[in-house]
Amino acid sequence: MKKAVCFSAASLLLFGGCAVTTQEAAFRSVHETVKEDLVWIKTPQEAQKVDESVRALLEKPLNEENAVRIALINNRSLQQTYEEIGIAHADLVQAGLMGNPVLGYSVGQGGGMRTNTFSIELAFLDLLWIPLRRELGTIAFEEAKLRVGDEVLRTVRETSRTFVEARTAHEIAAERDEMLKSYEASAQLAIRQYTAGNLAKRELLKIQDAYAHARMEAIKAHQNAASAQEALNTVLGVYGLATYYTYGNEKWELREPPASSEPLERLAIENRLDIAAAKKRLQYAAKEAGISENTRLLDELTLEYDSEKSTGEARFNTLGVKIPLPIFDIGQGKIGMAQARYNQSHHELYALAVNVRSEVRRSHAALRYAYDIAREYRESILVLNQGILEQTGLFYNGMLEGIYELLEDQRRLSEAKIGALEATAEYRKAFADLTYAVGTQP
Structure with a gap:
């Protein structure tokens, strides 16, 4: 009995004590993969440090980079x-542990005799399955890290888009307020002219109607700004x-997108973390299918040791093995399930690759058009309207x-400024979309 117990303990030390990458090391690898500063809050002290960092970043005007941080x-x-x-x-650690032995003790009495029996059962084949389970657990662990990394990049994209929308809505609301002042000046002047008999009532009503619509647009702009923030x-x-933070006013530059999406598609297939995670799931399914095939007839084997002592008799020790007979269940279900999961993972990866390529093309086209529209506003429409206002000012000064x-x-x-703000925002959001779609800045 002592030999059996010692053998079990040695096995647990050998297979359960293998080094496993720590959670902290795994999280650091996510840092390195996504190239972003991350903090995993696990304690109140860490939460307090994060709060202090957030307050420090919000004390100055908020820009897109700090919003992402x-x-x-x-x-x-x-x-x-x-x-x-x-x-x-935790699943990986558990995969490296052998199942606990089952201890039993029973007492029997009758016919003037008393019998006590001590037994121990050990799932012996668990020793062989541990390396296989560890291999599967390692694949699943790597897939989880990739999946978390992809979620980080999705958050970067969402934050960039949301920040652009909030800052733009804030700037549009401010521009609407400036326009409202102009409409208000027109309305006040119209009232004075109407009172003096120099303006028809119909013209007064038209100007007042325009002022009312301007107030409505300003209210809507502030409503939209509040919702976006x-x-x-x-x-x-x-x-x-x-x-209660403020926004920075740095100018967003326009950078011409790549002419073609084909190189970006190849980059996306190489860089996208969700594709890498899908490859890990396919690898897991393939390994699982192979294990199911190789172990379907011998998935459980139990080593037993019994020690029985009856009154007046010497102790009787028994060592035995239990093995299931593959008569009814020869693993058909397990093999079929594993094969189906493998096929499912294969199709998932293929579909994801197709969808990613489409996402890249769609995002690239959106960025190209958004760039053209934003540049047209900046280089043409704004310039023309500024010139018109300057010329009108000269005519006004000359009383013409x-x-x-x-x-x-x-x-x-x-209005042209508002259009330019909206066009630039669409460009910035499209840039964030394409950056995520490709897995790196285009």
Whole structure:
């Protein structure tokens, strides 16, 4: 009996004590893969440090880069995703452990005799399956890290898009306020002219109607800005006083996209972490199918040791083996299930690759058109409207144009500025989409 127990203990030390990559090391590898600064909050102290970092970043005007930094350390939905590394790590550790031996003790009495029996059972083949389980667990662990990395990059994209929308909505609301001042000036002037008998009532009503519509547009702009900022607050994971931040005013540059999407498609297949994760799932399914095929007739083998002692008799020891007979179940279901999972993983990878290529082409086309539109606004429409306003100003100073024409051209320039803001925002969002679709900046 002592030999059996010692053998079991030695086996546990040999197979259960193998080194396993720590959760911290795995998380650092995610850092290196996505090339972003990440924090995995596990303790109140770490949470406090994150809060301090967030407050420090929000004390100055918020830009897109710092918005992404805040989201990656403070977004609790993303923190939930980090825990998938911990779950996969626990599964890997468990895969390296041998099943516990089963101890038994029974007492029998009758006919003036008393019998006590001590037994121990050990799933012997568990020793052979441990390396196979560890191999599967390692593949699953690597897949979890890739999946978490992909979620990080998705969060980067979402944060960039949400920040662009919030800042743009804030700037448009400010521009609408400036336009409203112009409409208000027109309305006040019209009232004075109407009172003096120099303006028909119909013209007064038209100007007042335009002023009312301008007020409505300003209200809608502020409503949209509030909604967009709240969406950004959600992504950043902030609330309370932390939501009273301001936006930076750095100019967003326009960079011409690549002429063709074909090189980007190849880059995406090489770089996308969700594709890498799908490859790991296919590898897992293939390995699982092979294991099921090789172990279908011998999946359980139990080594037993019994020691029985009856009154007046010497102790009787028994060593035995239990093995299932493959009569009814020869593993058909296991093999079929494993093969189906392999086929499913294969089709999943193929479909994902097709979809990724399509996503790259679609994102590239969106960026190309967004770039052309934003450049047209900046280099043509804004310049033309600025020139028109300058010329109208000269005519006004020479008393060749009235105040209404000057105010109208000011409003036209404001509308052009709003169009340029919206076009630039679409360009920035399309850039974020293509960056994620390719897996790196295009």
